[in-house]
Amino acid sequence: MTKDQLYKELDYVNHSREKRIHYANLVINNPELIAPLLEILFTVDDKISCRAAWVFEFMCSKQIEEVLPYLDTFTENMGRVYLDSAVRPIAKVSELISKSYSSKTDNQIKQLLTSVHIERIVEACFDWMISNQKVAVKAYSMQTLYLLGKSIDWIHPELLIILERDFSSQSAAFRARARHIIGLLKKEKSK
Structure with missing residues (x-):
């Protein structure tokens, strides 16, 4: 998955625990997505950065070593x-x-x-x-x-x-x- 594809996927993340866990697991199972996730997260003027932060938090809650x-x-x-x-x-x-x-x-x-x-x-x-x-x-x-x-x-x-x-x-x-x-x-x- 490319950064652009991940960006589009983050559009489906919402406040539900189910969605956040789903995307956190996606990133945990594909560690090559962590770097683009952080790039999106730290594009601080973009509202999608919040969704990236939610996924990153859930990923770290499950496996802090990933950070x-x-x-x-x-x-x-x-x-x-x-x-x-x-x-x-x-x-x-x-x-x-x-x-x-x-x-x-x-x-x-x-x-x-x-x-x-x-x-x-x-x-x-x-x-x-x-x-x-x-x-x-x-x-x-x-x-x-x-x-x-x-x-x-x-x-x-x-x-x-x-x-x-x-x-x-x-x-x-x-x-x-x-x-x-x-x-x-x-x-x-x-x-």
Whole structure:
């Protein structure tokens, strides 16, 4: 399948879980489609990029290791994504990467995620935390920052400042997640 054919196929992706899983499996079974999928995803002014992001998120949710050859591309471009429907899946993939990276079991993400990759993810997540993003993006970002902050000492104090500053002005959903992360941060601090 060519990039153009994939682009046309993405037109059939919708919000249904069934469609997203179908196309995620298509990409998993045809790994040569990951590069063109990312090209489409990072064509940030195109509405189809959101559909590519949905498929990419589902692919990573099923098999996070599929992102490994594309960590440079993903982390270099993630901060450029701005359409709401595309930012949320990118933030979710960041959380998936950080979960693998901070996992107690050895895995390839731990071996291949470089300090440059981490720096880019952290920068994007902090940008999302301080900008006008939807709650889901902020929730994934705070979780990512919390997990990566376990190995990078300056992240937790900065995250705590943002969470406490924004707590009263945000939605109930934000406050619920922030309350949880603040509790974890204070527990970490007291160790």
